[in-house]
Structure formats: structure tokens, C-alpha cells
Amino acid sequence: xxxxxFLKLLVLxxxxxxxxxxxxxxxxxxxxxxxxxxxxxxxxxxxxxDDMHDEVVAAFVYVGPVGDAGWTWAHNxxxxxxxxxxxxxxxxxxxxxEEGPDFRNFVVDFIENEQADVVFATSFGxxxxxxxxxxxxxxxxxxxxxxxxxxxxxxxxxxxRMYQPRYLSGMAAGALTATNxxxxxxxxxxxxxxxxxxxxxxxxxxxxxxxxxxxxWTFTWFDPAIEGDxxxxxxxxxxxxxxxxxxxxxxxxxxxxxxxxxxxxNSDMSAxxxxxxxxxxIWNWGPYYTRVIEAVQDGSYEPGAYWGGMADGIVDLAPLAxxxxxxVVAEIEQVRxxxxxxTWDVFTGEIVDQDGNVVVAEGETMNDGDMLGMEFLVxxxxxxxxx
Amino acid sequence: MSEAALVGLFVxxxxxxxxxxxxxxxxxxxxxxxxxxxxxxxMMAMGAVSGFMVGLETGSPWxxxxxxxxVGALVGGLHALISVVLGAxxxxxxxxxxxxxxxxxxxxxxxxxxxxxxTQFTDMSIAxxxxxxxxxxxxxxxxxxxxxxxxxxxxxxxVLARTRLGLALRAVGESxxxxxxVGHSVMGLRVGAVMVGGAFAGGxxxxxxxxxxPGWVEGMVAGRGWIAVALVIFGAWHPGRLAFxxxxxxxxxxxxxxxxxxxxxxxxxxxxxxxxxxxxMMPFLLTVVVLVIISWRYRHRPSPAPADLGIAYRREER
Numbered sequence: 001x002x003x004x005x006f007l008k009l010l011v012l013x014x015x016x017x018x019x020x021x022x023x024x025x026x027x028x029x030x031x032x033x034x035x036x037x038x039x040x041x042x043x044x045x046x047x048x049x050d051d052m053h054d055e056v057v058a059a060f061v062y063v064g065p066v067g068d069a070g071w072t073w074a075h076n077x078x079x080x081x082x083x084x085x086x087x088x089x090x091x092x093x094x095x096x097x098e099e100g101p102d103f104r105n106f107v108v109d110f111i112e113n114e115q116a117d118v119v120f121a122t123s124f125g126x127x128x129x130x131x132x133x134x135x136x137x138x139x140x141x142x143x144x145x146x147x148x149x150x151x152x153x154x155x156x157x158x159x160x161r162m163y164q165p166r167y168l169s170g171m172a173a174g175a176l177t178a179t180n181x182x183x184x185x186x187x188x189x190x191x192x193x194x195x196x197x198x199x200x201x202x203x204x205x206x207x208x209x210x211x212x213x214x215x216x217w218t219f220t221w222f223d224p225a226i227e228g229d230x231x232x233x234x235x236x237x238x239x240x241x242x243x244x245x246x247x248x249x250x251x252x253x254x255x256x257x258x259x260x261x262x263x264x265x266n267s268d269m270s271a272x273x274x275x276x277x278x279x280x281x282i283w284n285w286g287p288y289y290t291r292v293i294e295a296v297q298d299g300s301y302e303p304g305a306y307w308g309g310m311a312d313g314i315v316d317l318a319p320l321a322x323x324x325x326x327x328v329v330a331e332i333e334q335v336r337x338x339x340x341x342x343t344w345d346v347f348t349g350e351i352v353d354q355d356g357n358v359v360v361a362e363g364e365t366m367n368d369g370d371m372l373g374m375e376f377l378v379x380x381x382x383x384x385x386x387x
Numbered sequence: 388m389s390e391a392a393l394v395g396l397f398v399x400x401x402x403x404x405x406x407x408x409x410x411x412x413x414x415x416x417x418x419x420x421x422x423x424x425x426x427x428x429x430m431m432a433m434g435a436v437s438g439f440m441v442g443l444e445t446g447s448p449w450x451x452x453x454x455x456x457x458v459g460a461l462v463g464g465l466h467a468l469i470s471v472v473l474g475a476x477x478x479x480x481x482x483x484x485x486x487x488x489x490x491x492x493x494x495x496x497x498x499x500x501x502x503x504x505x506t507q508f509t510d511m512s513i514a515x516x517x518x519x520x521x522x523x524x525x526x527x528x529x530x531x532x533x534x535x536x537x538x539x540x541x542x543x544x545x546v547l548a549r550t551r552l553g554l555a556l557r558a559v560g561e562s563x564x565x566x567x568x569v570g571h572s573v574m575g576l577r578v579g580a581v582m583v584g585g586a587f588a589g590g591x592x593x594x595x596x597x598x599x600x601p602g603w604v605e606g607m608v609a610g611r612g613w614i615a616v617a618l619v620i621f622g623a624w625h626p627g628r629l630a631f632x633x634x635x636x637x638x639x640x641x642x643x644x645x646x647x648x649x650x651x652x653x654x655x656x657x658x659x660x661x662x663x664x665x666x667x668m669m670p671f672l673l674t675v676v677v678l679v680i681i682s683w684r685y686r687h688r689p690s691p692a693p694a695d696l697g698i699a700y701r702r703e704e705r
Contacts, residue, residue, distance in 0.1 A: 065493070067500020068604050095493070095605070217663045223609045225406075229399055230644035236395035237645075249501075250600040271503055272602075294486030332506045383647065387662055 016345075056117045057221070058082070058293050059101060059110035060092035063123035064222070070247030070266035071283075075122045075145070077267075078285025085290040090217040091116070098125025109134055111140055118143065118296050120289065124148040131155065141296055141303075146192075148305070148372075156303030158288055160314040162192075163199035164339050165281035167346045168317045168332050169263045170203025172278050173241045176261055176321075182207065183234025185227055185251050186217050189387040191374045193245050196281075198378045199346045200243055200263075205380055207328055214239055215383030224250035235260050241278070252276055268318035278352045280318040287313050307368065311340040347371060352379045390521075396638075396645050397525040404637030405529075405536045405539075406594055411622070411629055412536075412543055412617035413587025418619055419547060420580035421695040425481030426466050429488020429587050429613025431592035433607075434459045436496040439603040441497060442506045451506065451626025452532070452593050459589015460582045462488055467581040471574060474699040485612065493605035504580035504601040507546035508532060508594075532594045539587070544626040556580055560693030572699050588612070589601075617674040623681065623691040632677075639669040 054089045064072035072094065083090040091114055093106050105128055110116040121130050127147040134155035135141040142155045147234065150156050173182055182204060187193050197215060205213045211302040214237065216230045219350040221229050228250030235258045242255045244262040252273035255262040262276040295301040308314035317336070320329060338344040349360035353376040360366050377385040410427050417424045438455035442448060462484065469480040508530040516527035547553040559566040559576045567573050595611075597602050614636060621636075622629030643666040685691065 065497070065500050065605055067502070068496070069501035073501060216647045218644065219667055220609075222604065222606060224602065224604065224607050225403075225595060225609065225611075226640075226644070228600045229403075229641065232395060232399065233392070233641075233644040233647075236389070236392040237388065238391075248600065249602060250605065253601055308672050384662075387664055 018125060021187070024260050037111070056086070056088040056293060056297050057110075057113065058086075058088045058118040058289070058296070059107070059116040060090060061096050061106060061119065061121045061123075061126065062092060062094045063092050063096060063125070064247065065100060066092075068222070068247050069249060069269060069272070070222075072122070072247075074267050075120075075282040075285055076358060078283075078289045079120075080287035081286030082100065082293055085286070086293045088297070089114075098123055104133065105145050106128050108285040111137055117141060120292075121145065126186045133279050141292070141301055143292055143303075150303050150305055152303065154301075154303060156306065158304075158308070158314075159305040160283060160312075161307060161309035162281055162283075162315050163195045163346050164195045164310045165315050166199040167203035168336060169202035169243070169279050169281050170205075171207050171332050171335070172320055172324045173200070173208070173243060173263050173326060174204030174208035174279060175325050176206075176323065177208065177211060177239075177241045179238050179240045180208065180212060181237075181239045182211060182213045182241045182243060183231065183237070183239030184215045184241065184381075184383075185230045185234065185246065186215050186383075187221055187245045188219060189217060189385060191372060194377060194385060195371060195374045196245055197381060198376075199376065201378050201381050202346060202351070207331065211380065213243075213381045213383075215377070216326060217383070218246065219387065222247045224248040227251055228254045231255060232258070242276075251284060263317075270318070278321045278324065282316050282318050284313055284316050305332050308338065308347040309339065311342060353377065354379055354385070392645065394521055394524050395455070397521075397642055398529070399645075400574060400634060400637040400642035401525060401533060401559075402599060402637070403640040404633040405533045405620055406539065406591055406599060407611055407615050407636055408633035409532075409536050409591035409594065410588045410612060411455070411633060412539060412626060413459075413463075413584035413591075414615055414619045415622070415624060415629060416528065416556070416580045416587070416624065417584035418696055419560045419624055419693055419702075420556050420577045421563060421582050421693050422467070422471060422577050423477045423481060423697045424463065424466050424470075424484070424581060424584055425478060425544060425616060426462070426484025426488060426583075427588050427615045428608055428610070429485040429492075430459050430462045430588035431608045432489045433462045433495075433611045434589030434592025435596040436492040436499075436592075436603050437492075439504065439596040440496065440499055442504060443502060446506045448506050448597050450605065451597055452508075452590060455593030456586045456588040457589070459592065462588040463585015464578070466585070467578040471577045471581065474701050477697050477699065478642035489555060489600060489605070489608070496603050497607065499659035500604050502602070504597075506597070507601040508598040530594075530598050532590070532598065540626050540630050547626065548689075557693070560695055563695050565697070567700070567702060576682065577622070577700075588615070591615070599665070614670055617671075620681070620692075621674060621677045624693065625691075635673065636670050637667070639673060643649045643667055652691045 013381055055141050062072045066072055066076040079090050095101050107119055120143045122145045124146045127149055130144045131144050131149050144157045146159050147157045153245050184197055203215045218226050218230050221228055228246050231251035231254035241261045242251050244251045244265055248273040249269050252262040252264055256273035256276035262273055263278050264280040266284050345365050347366035349364045350362040351360040353359050406614050414419055414427055434455035437458040438451040442451035446501035466480055466484050469475050470477040510528050513527040516521040555571045556576055559573055563573045620634040650663050
């Protein structure tokens with residue numbers, strides 16, 4: 001029998017070794033980056049008394065891999081920009097699940113062992129743990145992307161008005177569809193995604209009133225096989241432009257195979273399907289990260305609920321394909337200027353939902369609260385608002 | 388519903404079916420030899436990442452596919468080593484392989500995640516047959532891996548049902564002690580079957596990263612290895628019935644995005660109003676239904692499962 005016990009132990013050790021190998025990846029990356037930065041920078045002046053280290057350390061926690069070409073990739077680009085702009089040290093960790101103790105352990109490790117002064121957490125599900133940690137470490141700044149909780153001293157949240165560049169990308173798509181049917185590979189029926197579909201549709205309708213946007217829900221954030229196949233299904237049903245809300249490039253490859261066009265998301269993915277690519281609403285987190293780290297460096301940090309738009313540069317539109325008609329390029333530029341100047345916003349009436357109800361009256365503009373809780377789809381969208 | 392959409396539904400059905408069939412066929416070999424391998428998901432992940440990486444290096448989809456097969460066989464060999472040679476618990480070792488394989492794939496592929504693919508399989512029309520209306524596009528204008536899967540299914544059936552090797556493999560799954568007494572090597576047969584299973588799973592993984600969703604990002608296998616494990620039971624350990632099951636599973640996977648755009652009424656229900664979240668459960672509901680049917684059909688006779696499935700064989704403990 002002792003042999004059996006020995007073998008079971010062996011198997012368990014094998015499991016442990018393999019899992020440890022997988023996790024070790026994160027640690028070594030984080031450590032590697034921490035030592036990458038310049039250790040000779042000048043000490044910041046307004047440090048709290050218990051912070052005896054020289055430079056500001058800004059730690060980043062990512063939900064996905066930095067190689068996803070999408071959401072996490074964009075945050076990591078922002079981190080790198082902020083690092084070179086501020087001279088701060090910026091350790092990070094990838095693939096941290098939203099559930100379970102890992103998130104908390106990584107953050108505590110950053111604070112206790114790497115003297116982190118700021119922690120950026122980049123997924124919605126980290127919110128409650130961030131709130132707790134902010135209470136436990138009053139001298140550390142906690143910044144949470146896409147959440148809604150904050151406090152008055154050291155815990156803020158930040159996000160971007162992605163619906164603004166979505167609207168502009170819809171204008172380009174509306175101009176390039178020949179069948180007047182655009183397919184939208186949608187993730188989950190939540191306000192953020194519905195807001196994106198609506199903004200995109202309103203933009204497409206602005207240049208092409210006959211356009212229909214067909215929505216297919218995948219109930220995934222990242223499953224390339226399903227997302228690519230959903231794009232194929234929409235193309236077979238008659239769409240000749242594909243837009244999307246997930247992190248994968250599969251819908252773009254499907255569009256290119258079918259000779260159709262593609263509006264990607266998160267980052268400029270033109271290299272993946274150059275013939276199909278039209279443009280993309282993209283994230284640009286660098287300026288915000290730089291600003292927060294600078295505020296921590298000079299002691300002027302105050303938590304807020306930041307929802308920046310195109311004017312702040314946190315969201316933007318990737319370069320347009322060459323064949324977008326000149327008149328539409330000019331109109332996109334005009335709308336961009338209005339958005340940046342704050343003289344006009346996307347959800348300005350009259351806006352009618354799928355059932356024909358007026359949701360925003362003529363001349364009125366929807367407030368932030370209603371936008372953040374959006375639950376309807378506008379007229380012209382074919383598909384269900386509840387999945 | 389247009390003709391293109393209908394044909395597209397079946398084209399996608401065949402491709403999803405190929406993906407799960409290849410992996411399930413490999414698992415069938417292992418299970419017929421009496422070794423349960425719950426590590427299919429991990430072996431597929433390793434196949435997907437190694438196939439993608441070799442594709443980046445060589446630019447050849449076939450070299451990439453071959454590499455995925457070799458890596459799959461080696462990872463499968465790890466399960467064989469632990470559970471067959473050392474006789475450890477097959478369930479524990481298989482689960483370890485899934486967790487470890489998915490993690491190891493993430494580690495190995497950490498620098499190529501999100502890279503632009505250098506190569507991928509393309510559709511291969513079969514002259515003459517591809518022009519047949521509907522059927523041509525569905526069955527004869529597919530990537531070569533689809534034809535390969537059909538061929539492997541036939542060969543597997545032949546080997547298992549009609550050769551002495553197949554007889555020995557099935558025998559070792561039914562009763563390892565008897566097979567041992569006859570003079571066959573229990574360990575050799577089982578290790579071989581598990582490694583063949585790994586090779587098939589590796590190939591299936593690379594079909595994902597070289598055709599269905601070209602590229603590599605961790606987590607892209609997304610549970611399809613588990614569908615393959617369920618399929619073996621669904622197919623009652625028979626390559627032919629397995630193919631039927633794979634097509635049925637493939638159909639439910641292909642249906643999920645397409646039903647949303649089909650404007651058809653069925654028994655007073657608009658099909659495009661059925662929640663895709665419910666449709667996503669279909670393959671798993673189907674598995675439960677089939678398990679119930681199988682256990683009902685075999686209530687008075689022996690189960691189609693290999694009798695020694697999951698039981699490690701140690702000669703000295705007989």
C-alpha cells in the first residue's frame with residue numbers, strides 16, 4: 001500500500017509543479033519589469049512618512065494576458081507610456097482571476113514587498129476587493145477601471161466614453177456597406193455593450209439611413225472559435241461589414257476570408273486583416289495613468305469617478321481605411337471636433353428605441369446616469385437587448 | 388433564411404464536428420485500452436500553442452500540424468507514465484494534465500500571444516465533387532484536416548474491429564489480467580493507446596489555432612476537450628457512432644450564433660427569440676440526455692464501456 005501512497009504523492013507533486021510553472025510566469029514578469037525601470041531617479045518630495053523608498057511604484061493588475069491584442073494589451077501599452085513619462089517603476093501581473101484570493105494576494109505582495117504607492121486594477125470584478133484594500137492601506141492609492149465605487153481619500157475609479165469613437169466608427173462602416181446590413185458580434189447584454197451597439201448604429205445611420213445592424217450575442221469575452229463563427233454566420237446572412245465587442249481578432253479574419261470589411265475594437269488590429277480593416281474605437285490609457293502617477297508623485301492626488309471622452313484622449317479612433325469616402329472622412333472629423341469641444345454628444349435626441357418609444361426627446365441629451373444604465377437598443381438594430 | 392446561410396450552418400457544423408471528433412477519437416483509443424484520460428483539454432491546449440509556434444517559425448501548416456501531433460503524443464505520454472507505468476489514479480492524473488497542460492501552454496506561448504499568424508490551413512476543393520450543389524460546399528470544399536479526420540475515423544474503425552492489434556487493444560480494456568496471461572504487454576498497449584490519443588488531441592488543438600481561429604491566446608480551447616470526453620460516452624466507444632455524435636454536437640455549436648438571425652417560427656416560438664445563453668447549454672444538455680438513454684438501453688445487458696476502464700493494472704497485486 002505504501003507504494004500507492006507514494007504514487008499518489010508523486011501525482012500531486014506533478015500537479016503542483018505544473019501549476020507552479022504556470023503561475024511562476026506572472027511572478028517573473030512582474031519582477032522583471034520592476035527591475036527594468038530606472039533605479040536612480042530623484043526621490044519624490046511629498047512622500048508619506050512611512051514610505052522610505054526613492055521612487056513612486058505603480059503596480060498594475062491585469063485580468064488577461066498582455067498578448068491578447070485587446071483589452072489587457074491596451075492597458076499594458078498605457079503602463080509603458082506612463083513609465084517612460086514619469087520615471088515611476090511599474091510592476092505588473094497578468095491573468096489574475098476576478099474570483100478567489102489571488103487578486104488580494106498579488107496586491108498585498110505589491111504593497112508589502114515592492115512598496116507600491118498606487119495600484120491600478122483593470123477589471124470590473126476586482127471592485128469589492130479594491131474597496132476593502134483601500135480601507136486597510138490608507139497610504140496607498142487604489143484606482144479601479146470600469147467600476148463605480150470610490151472613497152474620499154485613496155480610492156477612485158476610471159473609464160472612458162468608448163461610445164464616442166464607436167459612433168465615429170459606425171459612420172465609416174455605414175459609408176462602406178453595400179448591402180446596408182452590418183453584423184455586430186456582441187459579448188454580453190450589459191449596458192456597456194448595448195451603449196456601444198447603439199452608438200455604432202446611430203453613427204452608421206447618420207451617413208446611411210437605410211442601414212440595419214444585426215446583433216449576435218456570443219456570451220463570451222474571449223472564445224475565438226465562437227466569435228469567428230458568429231461573424232461567419234452574420235456574413236452568410238447578408239452582412240458585409242462586421243463590428244465586435246470581444247478581445248479576439250477572429251471576427252476580422254472571418255470577414256477578410258469572406259471579402260467583407262471589419263471594425264475591430266480595443267486596439268488598431270489592422271495588421272491582422274489589412275484588407276478587411278476599416279477602423280477601430282481604441283483605448284489609450286497612457287495619459288490617464290501618467291496623470292495619476294504624477295499626482296501621486298507631487299502629492300496632489302484626489303480620488304474621483306473619471307469618465308473621460310475623446311477630448312481627454314483616453315478613447316480614440318484608429319486611422320481610417322483609404323477607401324472611406326472623402327466626404328465621410330470630413331464629416332467624421334467634424335463630429336470628432338464637436339465631441340472634443342463638448343458642444344454635442346452621441347445620445348442627443350431624437351432617439352427612438354426598437355419598439356418605437358422615444359427614449360431621448362428632440363434636442364435633449366442623455367445624462368451620464370442613464371447612459372451608464374442603458375438597457376434598450378435603438379431602432380435599426382435587429383436583435384434582442386436581453387440576449 | 389437564405390441558401391448561403393443554410394449551407395453555412397452545415398459548413399460550420401462539419402468544422403466544429405471535426406474539431407471535437409479528432410480529440411474524441413484519440414480519447415476513444417485510450418479508453419478502449421482501459422485508460423481514462425481527462426487531460427484532453429490540456430493536450431489540446433499544448434497542441435494549439437505548439438502548432439501555432441511552429442507555424443510562425445516554418446510558415447508551413449503541415450509542419451505545424453505535425454509538431455502539434457508530436458507534442459500531443461508526448462503530453463499524453465506523461466499521463467501514460469503516471470497512470471499506466473506507475474499505476475497512479477487515472478482521474479487525478481488526467482485532471483492534473485488538464486490543469487497543468489493549459490497552464491504550461493500559457494507559459495510556452497507567453498511571447499507569441501496575439502501574434503499575427505504566419506500560416507494557416509486553407510480550404511481544399513475536391514475536383515468534381517466540390518461543384519455539387521450544397522453538398523459540394525459542405526463536404527468537399529473544406530480544409531484538409533476535415534478529410535483527414537474522416538480518413539482517421541475509417542482507419543480507426545478498421546484497426547479496432549478488424550485487426551489483431553485492435554483485438555488486443557480492446558482485450559486489454561476489457562480485462563487486463565487476461566490479456567497479460569495471453570502474453571500481450573498490457574503496459575505497451577496502454578501506453579501506446581494513450582500516446583495515440585494525445586497525438587489526436589494535439590492535432591485537434593492545432594486545427595483550432597491553424598484554421599478555426601488562427602492565432603494563439605491562452606484559454607482558446609475553451610472547454611472543447613471536455614466535450615470530446617463526453618462524446619466518447621455519447622458514441623458508446625464506437626468510431627462510427629462517435630462521428631454521428633460529433634456531427635450532432637457540431638450542429639448545436641454552429642446553431643448558436645445562427646439561430647439568432649433566422650427568422651423562423653416553430654410551434655409558435657420565434658427561434659430567434661430563444662436565448663443564445665440557453666442554446667450554449669445545448670451540447671451539455673445533449674450529453675445528459677444521451678447518458679440517460681444509454682443507461683436505459685443497457686439496463687439489462689452489460690454497459691458498452693470497457694470493463695477495465697479506469698482500473699490500473701499491477702501484475703503483482705492480482
